[in-house]
Amino acid sequence: xxxxxxxxxxxxxxALAGIKLEACAAYYNGDDEIRILGEAVTANGKSIEDxxxxxxxxxxxxxxxxxxxxxNWGSFQIRQSFExxxxxxxxxxxxxxxxxxxxx
Numbered sequence: 001x002x003x004x005x006x007x008x009x010x011x012x013x014x015a016l017a018g019i020k021l022e023a024c025a026a027y028y029n030g031d032d033e034i035r036i037l038g039e040a041v042t043a044n045g046k047s048i049e050d051x052x053x054x055x056x057x058x059x060x061x062x063x064x065x066x067x068x069x070x071x072n073w074g075s076f077q078i079r080q081s082f083e084x085x086x087x088x089x090x091x092x093x094x095x096x097x098x099x100x101x102x103x104x
Contacts, residue, residue, distance in 0.1 A: 010099035
């Protein structure tokens with residue numbers, strides 16, 4: 001059975017990207033893989049016609065980064081779900097941080 005990990009959502013980065021994260025969960029399967037699922041909406045209720053990424057970073061008990069991954073969209077509809085996998089972890093994760101980014 002997968003272990004649920006605490007997820008930290010970076011709301012400041014979300015605001016800069018014009019997105020709000022409404023839900024996010026992370027599960028560690030105990031075998032070097034984290035599965036992150038989430039849902040995001042645009043801050044103004046309108047589609048965003050440029051590129052967006054959703055980043056995920058995994059941390060160990062010392063606060064060190066042990067893995068990262070991302071997913072992206074060419075355009076962001078009003079509501080988007082996402083799924084990110086982080087694998088090949090050198091040790092057990094204790095938390096995950098999730099934040100959107102954009103390119104200008």
